[in-house]
Amino acid sequence: LRTQAEDVDRLTRYAGLVSTRQEVQFEMPAKDRVLRRSSDSGEFTLSLSYDDAVFSIELFGELDLTAAPELEAVIQRAEGSKAREIVVDLSGLEFIDSSGIAVLIAAARRSRSNEGRLRFLRGTGQVEQVMSLCGLHERLPFLD
């Protein structure tokens, strides 16, 4: 039997394979990570952690069709773990469009029909505006 720690390790290795993690992005304060940067910024990255049976997926950068399959795969693998709760943190996202929204809605639907383990942490700026525009504050399970 695989342990939860092995699940996390496998997921982390998986994420490392499919995303180019740039440590400098993680050191930047959130207020500096804005859309209005040069054209080579905004690359989607994610960070995974497992603590006290809570699986956390932090999202950074821009979530569009190029990044949506990667996020979908990671959430599905988190759903396959034994975590008590899965938290998707949107606060580090700089941009989201309908392709990213579709992944979040699909994950929330699966969660509702399963054990309801999925929770979201709110985004800021453009992400929050799109959530509001699409009426997702009521449809997605936010922590607050």
Added chain:
Amino acid sequence: MELPAVPESIPRARHAVVDYGEQFGADLDKLALATSEAVTNVVRHAYREGRGQIRLAANHNDSDLVVVVSDNGVGMSPNPHSDGLGLGLPLIGAMASKVKLDNSPHGLRVTMSFPLPKRLLTRARHRLPARRRFRQRGGIRRPLRT
């Protein structure tokens, strides 16, 4: 600019339009989302059996910045294989002040307008008096008082 109709073109197009719009003081969040949705539509729906190109153009007039995304695909037609939520066009409509769709069996052209801030126009109106003041000073550049 022309880009291949592949997912990697979506951020490229979005960043190009944002870089263009930044110099005119446009609302960059609206520009980015609308462009992303329009280009995503081309990538997902325009060329169902093969490769194709995305054409992206941006220009501005006194009051608006205009972004045009077009393709030579199948035009707007129901796609039974689509797994999208149908949010793309409504989001474009919410972001742009005007949207025009030119649809044909040979492709779709989406023209989106975004209002520019009036302060740019105000600044433009002040150009002539500034030149007049310069002439009144005898055409000599003097240091600004601090």
